[in-house]
Amino acid sequence: MFHVCLRITNNQHSAEDILQDAFILAFKNLHQLKDSAQFGGWLKRIVVNECIRQIKQNWTWQDWEEVRTQISDEEEVEWWKTVNIEMVYEQIKALPDGCKQIFNLYVFEDYSHKEIAALLYISESTSKSQYHRARQLLKEKITQQMAIHG
Numbered sequence: 001m002f003h004v005c006l007r008i009t010n011n012q013h014s015a016e017d018i019l020q021d022a023f024i025l026a027f028k029n030l031h032q033l034k035d036s037a038q039f040g041g042w043l044k045r046i047v048v049n050e051c052i053r054q055i056k057q058n059w060t061w062q063d064w065e066e067v068r069t070q071i072s073d074e075e076e077v078e079w080w081k082t083v084n085i086e087m088v089y090e091q092i093k094a095l096p097d098g099c100k101q102i103f104n105l106y107v108f109e110d111y112s113h114k115e116i117a118a119l120l121y122i123s124e125s126t127s128k129s130q131y132h133r134a135r136q137l138l139k140e141k142i143t144q145q146m147a148i149h150g
Helices: 002-009 012-028 036-056 073-081 085-093 097-107 113-120 124-149
Strands: none
Touching: 002 012, 002 036, 002 097, 012 036, 036 097, 036 113, 085 097, 085 124, 097 113, 097 124, 113 124
């Protein structure tokens, strides 16, 4: 759960604080959990929601022009075959906050754009455009890094 917080906040101190608050919230609401087998998913949802709740006040959304260029499946497969995963993680951390949060929620936490939009009080198209912008920025940055480092 700490890594979930860290991925969303990109700050160890904030992640620790948010995780502690999420666990307190979970223990206070433990009586609401009907099936103990669901505990992991239930706790993760609380952790993600607490991350979003606490950092949402610091987010600023920039209006991005709709990204209409779609990468074909073949290009994407080839693209990921040549990438060092540590480089990807570092470049994800460097994304602008709005793009980074939506990218992490969509890719790592498996939220749909509709769910992200509801959580963040944004439109579904904003979620999609921020996600596509994050992918575009990642590809540009990683391509630059690969050109520099061979």
